[in-house]
Amino acid sequence: MQKERIVGKPVFRKEGIAKVCGAARYIDDFSLPGMIFGATVRNAIPRGRVLNIEFGPGIPWDEFTVVTAKDIPGKNYIALINQDWPCLADGFVNHPQEAILLLAHPDRQLLPLAVAAVRIEYEELPSVHSIEESELQQTIVWGDDNIIKSYVMEKGDVDAAFALPEIVIVKGEYSTGAQEHLYIENNGAIAAYSERDGVTLWGSLQCPFYAHKSLLGVTGLPEDKVRVIQVETGGAFGGKEDYPSMIAAHAVLLAMKSGHPVKIIYDRMEDMAATTKRHPSRARHRTAVTKDGKLLAADIEFCLDGGAYSTLSSTVLSRGTIHSGGPYYWPNIRVRSKAFATNTPPHGAFRGFGAPQSLFATERHMDRVAKAVGLTPEEFRRRNLLRTGETTCTGQVIRQQIDLEGWMESALDHAGYYEKRARFDRENTDSLRKKGIGLAVFLHGAGFTGSGERYLNSLVGVDATAEGRVRVLVSSTEFGQGTNTILCQVAAETLGIDYEVVEMAPADTSVVPNSGPTVASRTTMVVGGLVHSAALGLKQTLIASGLLSEPYTSDAFQNAAKSYIAKHGALCSMSRYQAPPNVYWDDQKYSGEAYAAYSWAAYVAEVTVDLTAYFVTVDDFVALQEVGRVLNPVLARGQIEGGVAQGIGYALYEKVVWDRGLMMNNQMTNYIMPTSQDLPPIRVFFEEIPFEYGAYGAKGIGELPMDGPAPAILNAIAHATGEDFNAIPLLPEDIAERLAARTSIAKEMAAV
Amino acid sequence: MSARRFSLCVNGVERFVDVPPMARLLDVLRHELGLTGTKEGCGEGECGSCSVLMNGELVNSCLVPIAQAGGASILTIEGVGEQARLHPVQKAFLECGGAQCGICTPGMILATVHLLGKHPRPTQEEIHEGLNGNLCRCTGYMRIFEAVEKAACAMESGAME
Numbered sequence: 009m010q011k012e013r014i015v016g017k018p019v020f021r022k023e024g025i026a027k028v029c030g031a032a033r034y035i036d037d038f039s040l041p042g043m044i045f046g047a048t049v050r051n052a053i054p055r056g057r058v059l060n061i062e063f064g065p066g067i068p069w070d071e072f073t074v075v076t077a078k079d080i081p082g083k084n085y086i087a088l089i090n091q092d093w094p095c096l097a098d099g100f101v102n103h104p105q106e107a108i109l110l111l112a113h114p115d116r117q118l119l120p121l122a123v124a125a126v127r128i129e130y131e132e133l134p135s136v137h138s139i140e141e142s143e144l145q146q147t148i149v150w151g152d153d154n155i156i157k158s159y160v161m162e163k164g165d166v167d168a169a170f171a172l173p174e175i176v177i178v179k180g181e182y183s184t185g186a187q188e189h190l191y192i193e194n195n196g197a198i199a200a201y202s203e204r205d206g207v208t209l210w211g212s213l214q215c216p217f218y219a220h221k222s223l224l225g226v227t228g229l230p231e232d233k234v235r236v237i238q239v240e241t242g243g244a245f246g247g248k249e250d251y252p253s254m255i256a257a258h259a260v261l262l263a264m265k266s267g268h269p270v271k272i273i274y275d276r277m278e279d280m281a282a283t284t285k286r287h288p289s290r291a292r293h294r295t296a297v298t299k300d301g302k303l304l305a306a307d308i309e310f311c312l313d314g315g316a317y318s319t320l321s322s323t324v325l326s327r328g329t330i331h332s333g334g335p336y337y338w339p340n341i342r343v344r345s346k347a348f349a350t351n352t353p354p355h356g357a358f359r360g361f362g363a364p365q366s367l368f369a370t371e372r373h374m375d376r377v378a379k380a381v382g383l384t385p386e387e388f389r390r391r392n393l394l395r396t397g398e399t400t401c402t403g404q405v406i407r408q409q410i411d412l413e414g415w416m417e418s419a420l421d422h423a424g425y426y427e428k429r430a431r432f433d434r435e436n437t438d439s440l441r442k443k444g445i446g447l448a449v450f451l452h453g454a455g456f457t458g459s460g461e462r463y464l465n466s467l468v469g470v471d472a473t474a475e476g477r478v479r480v481l482v483s484s485t486e487f488g489q490g491t492n493t494i495l496c497q498v499a500a501e502t503l504g505i506d507y508e509v510v511e512m513a514p515a516d517t518s519v520v521p522n523s524g525p526t527v528a529s530r531t532t533m534v535v536g537g538l539v540h541s542a543a544l545g546l547k548q549t550l551i552a553s554g555l556l557s558e559p560y561t562s563d564a565f566q567n568a569a570k571s572y573i574a575k576h577g578a579l580c581s582m583s584r585y586q587a588p589p590n591v592y593w594d595d596q597k598y599s600g601e602a603y604a605a606y607s608w609a610a611y612v613a614e615v616t617v618d619l620t621a622y623f624v625t626v627d628d629f630v631a632l633q634e635v636g637r638v639l640n641p642v643l644a645r646g647q648i649e650g651g652v653a654q655g656i657g658y659a660l661y662e663k664v665v666w667d668r669g670l671m672m673n674n675q676m677t678n679y680i681m682p683t684s685q686d687l688p689p690i691r692v693f694f695e696e697i698p699f700e701y702g703a704y705g706a707k708g709i710g711e712l713p714m715d716g717p718a719p720a721i722l723n724a725i726a727h728a729t730g731e732d733f734n735a736i737p738l739l740p741e742d743i744a745e746r747l748a749a750r751t752s753i754a755k756e757m758a759a760v
Numbered sequence: 761m762s763a764r765r766f767s768l769c770v771n772g773v774e775r776f777v778d779v780p781p782m783a784r785l786l787d788v789l790r791h792e793l794g795l796t797g798t799k800e801g802c803g804e805g806e807c808g809s810c811s812v813l814m815n816g817e818l819v820n821s822c823l824v825p826i827a828q829a830g831g832a833s834i835l836t837i838e839g840v841g842e843q844a845r846l847h848p849v850q851k852a853f854l855e856c857g858g859a860q861c862g863i864c865t866p867g868m869i870l871a872t873v874h875l876l877g878k879h880p881r882p883t884q885e886e887i888h889e890g891l892n893g894n895l896c897r898c899t900g901y902m903r904i905f906e907a908v909e910k911a912a913c914a915m916e917s918g919a920m921e
C-alpha cells in the first residue's frame with residue numbers, strides 16, 4: 009500500500025491564518041447597506057396566556073418594525089422532528105424567555121430600551137419544573153401525558169435473570185444537571201429579503217439545511233427563494249444545531265416586514281437564558297451480578313428533562329438509551345427511557361447528545377457494583393468488558409478487533425494508577441487533603457443512530473474551478489472542530505495533489521449539496537468517506553478523458569483539470585451515502601446495528617479533595633482512546649483536550665441555577681467554566697485501528713471525550729472520600745453538606 | 761450623550777473618532793475604525809476575547825470607556841502581524857493548534873504577547889496565570905500553552921540573531 013502523504017499529518021488548519029490574524033469574519037463582523045438591528049421581546053412567566061401587549065411610553069414606536077405571530081406568512085413553527093416549537097408564541101406561552109414579538113430599528117442602542125418598554129399582561133397557569141413533577145402528571149403541559157418520547161430496549165430475559173439464586177443485586181440513582189454550551193461567540197444572524205431574490209440568511213450555525221427547512225416553512229417561499237449561508241462560527245458544541253433556525257426565522261421575518269436587511273446578535277445574558285442547554289437527566293440502575301463479579305442483567309430507567317417543546321429530545325433520548333449499557337457485555341438488559349416535558353426552555357443538542365448523561369450513571373454505578381462484590385473497579389471491569397464477537401445491548405455484534413482490557417490497562421499504566429491508588433489509601437488517613445484516582449471506560453457511537461444515516465441520504469461533491477483548483481462541496485460546517493481541514497486532507501490525499509490546491513466551497517445552500525447536519529461525530533467518518541469517493545470519481549473522469557495519466561504531479565493535475573473545463577465546461581463528481589453491508593436496524597424493537605462504528609476510551613482522573621474548603625482539584629488526567637485512524641494528530645488532540653475540559657466543567661463547576669424555568673446565573677461571572685488555571689495536564693493517547701468504512705480508516709471523535717471525565721472524576725472522589733456522590737455538577741457545598749452529615753452521624757454513633 | 765472628539769494611536773497610526781465619552785473602546789475599534797478582529801464574548805470583563813494592549817497593558821476593551829483611552833496607544837490583533845508576515849506568537853498558535861473556532865484567538869494572542877513581554881521565558885505557572893483572564897471553550901488550553909512555549913523559544917532565538 010502506498011504511504012499516505014497528507015492524511016495522518018498535522019497540516020495546518022485551513023482557515024488558521026485568518027483566525028490568528030483576526031481576519032476571519034464572524035457574523036457580527038458583517039454589515040450590509042441599509043442594515044437595521046433586531047431584538048426579541050420574551051416571555052416572563054413559566055406558563056400561561058398572553059392577555060394584552062402594551063407599547064409603553066418614551067419610545068418612538070412609529071420608527072420601529074414590530075413583528076408578531078400574526079405577521080408570519082407561512083407556518084408558525086421551527087421545523088425539527090415534530091412541529092410543536094413555535095417561531096413566535098401566539099397567545100400562549102410555555103416557558104420563560106419564549107419569544108413573543110420582534111422589534112427592529114436602525115439604532116442598536118435604542119433596542120434594549122424598547123424591549124424593556126413592552127408590557128405584557130399574562131394569566132399564569134400551573135407549570136412543572138422537574139422530571140419528578142412532570143412524571144406525576146398532575147399538571148399536563150405537553151401532549152396527553154407530558155411524555156415527549158419513550159423507548160424500551162430489551163435484550164435477553166431480564167426478569168428471569170433477577171430471579172436467579174445466589175446473585176447480588178445493586179441499585180443506584182444518578183442525576184446530571186443542565187449544562188450551558190458557552191461558545192464564546194454568542195448567537196447571531198443577518199437576513200436580507202427582496203421579492204426578486206427571496207430570502208438570504210447569514211448566520212453563526214452548524215446546519216445550514218436545518219435553517220433552510222425552517223425558513224421554507226415560516227416564509228412559505230419556494231426552495232430556490234431561500235438561501236442560507238454559514239459564516240465563520242465561534243464555537244457551537246451542538247448549541248448551534250437547533251436554536252439558530254429560530255434566530256434565522258426571526259431575522260427573516262423582520263427583514264421581510266421592514267424591507268431592510270436585519271441583524272440580530274444576542275448578548276451573553278440573552279444567549280444563556282433563552283437558548284438550549286444539555287438535558288438534565290435521572291437514571292435508576294438495578295443490576296444483577298454473580299458473586300464473582302460477572303454481570304447478569306441490568307434493569308435501567310433513564311429519563312431526560314426535555315423542556316417545553318420536543319425539539320431534538322427524542323433523538324437525544326435514543327442515544328442516551330443505547331449508551332446506557334456502557335462498554336460491557338450484558339446477557340440481559342432492559343432500558344426503559346422517557347423524555348419529559350417541563351416549562352423550561354427546550355433542552356437541545358450538546359456534544360455527546362444523551363450519552364454523557366447515561367454513561368455518567370453507568371460508569372459511576374459500575375464502581376459501586378464492583379465494591380458490592382468485593383472487587384476493585386479495574387478487576388470488575390476486566391471481567392465484563394465487551395470483546396470482539398460479543399453483542400452490545402442492541403444485539404449488535406462487535407466485528408472490529410477491539411481490546412478494551414488492554415486499552416484500560418494501558419490507560420492505568422500511563423496514569424500510574426496502581427502505585428497511586430495504594431499510596432493514596434495509605435496517606436489519606438491522616439490528611440485533610442484526600443487524594444483519589446478513578447477510572448471510566450466507555451464507548452461512543454459515530455454517525456446518526458440506527459436508520460438515521462439512510463434517511464439522511466447525504467450527498468457530497470468535489471469539483472474543480474477554471475484555475476484548476478479543487479473544491480469540496482458539502483453542507484458540513486466548520487466551527488472549530490476541523491471540518492475544513494480534514495475534508496480537504498481527504499480530498500487532496502485521494503486526488504494525489506497538494507493540500508494547498510484544495511479548498512472548501514462556501515457553506516451556502518445555493519452552492520453545496522446537502523451532506524447532512526454537522527453533528528453526531530459523523531463528519532470525518534461519514535462525510536469524509538463520501539468526499540473520498542467523490543474525489544475518486546473526479547480523478548477517474550480526468551484519467552478516462554485522456555488528459556491525465558498516472559503517475560502525475562499536482563501541477564499536471566491542475567493543468568488537466570483546466571483543459572477538461574475548457575473543453576467540457578465543468579468538472580464535478582458527486583457521491584451519495586450508501587449504508588455499509590449487513591446494517592440491520594429495527595426501530596420498533598430497538599435492536600440491530602445502532603451505529604456503523606463505535607469509538608472506545610478509558611479515562612483516568614486523579615483528584616484532591618480539600619477537606620477544609622471542600623474544593624476538588626483534578627491533578628492529572630489521562631485520556632486514552634481508539635477512534636480509528638487519526639487523520640490529523642494536532643486537531644485530534646485538540647478535540648480530546650477540549651472535550652475533557654468541558655467534561656471537567658460538567659462534573660465540577662458548571663451549575664445552571666433555575667427559578668421556575670428561568671436561568672438565574674446567565675452570566676460568565678456566575679456560571680463558571682474552567683479557566684487556564686483550573687485544569688490538570690490532559691494527557692492524550694490514541695490507539696489506532698483503521699475502520700474499513702470510514703474515510704482513510706477514521707471513526708468519530710468529537711463527542712467521545714465529553715462522556716468520560718465526569719464519571720472518572722466522581723469515581724476518584726469516591727476513592728478519596730469514601731463517599732458515593734451520584735449527582736453532577738458536584739460543588740464544594742454539596743461535598744461539605746454530605747461530609748458534615750457524616751461527621752454528625754459519626755458523633756451521634758459515638759455518643760450512643 | 762453628545763459626541764466628542766478623541767484621538768488615539770491604534771497599531772501605530774494616529775486616529776480620530778467622534779463618539780460619546782462613555783462609548784466602549786471595543787465599539788470604537790470595531791464600528792468606528794473597522795477593526796473587527798477584536799471580539800465581544802460577554803461585554804462584562806469576564807472572557808477576554810476583547811483584549812487589546814493599551815499603553816502596553818492588557819485590558820478588556822469592553823470595560824474601557826473611550827474617555828479613558830484618549831491619547832492612548834492601542835495594539836489590536838490587526839497590529840500584531842499580517843497574513844504574509846505572521847508574528848511568532850501567531851505562527852506558534854497556527855502550528856500548535858492553539859486556535860480552534862478562533863473567536864478567543866485574537867484576545868488570547870494579545871494576552872500572550874503581553875505575557876512574553878513580561879516573562880520572555882515563562883514558567884508553566886506564569887503561563888496559566890497570564891492567560892487566566894482569557895476564556896477558551898474549544899481547546900482545553902493545552903495547545904495554547906504549547907503555543908506560548910513555542911513562541912517564547914522562537915522569540916528568544918529570533919532576538920539572538
Ligand code: FES
Nearest residue numbers: 801802803808822
Ligand atoms: S467581551 Fe470583554 S471581557 Fe468579554
Ligand code: FES
Nearest residue numbers: 860861864896898
Ligand atoms: S478556540 Fe474557540 S473559544 Fe478558543
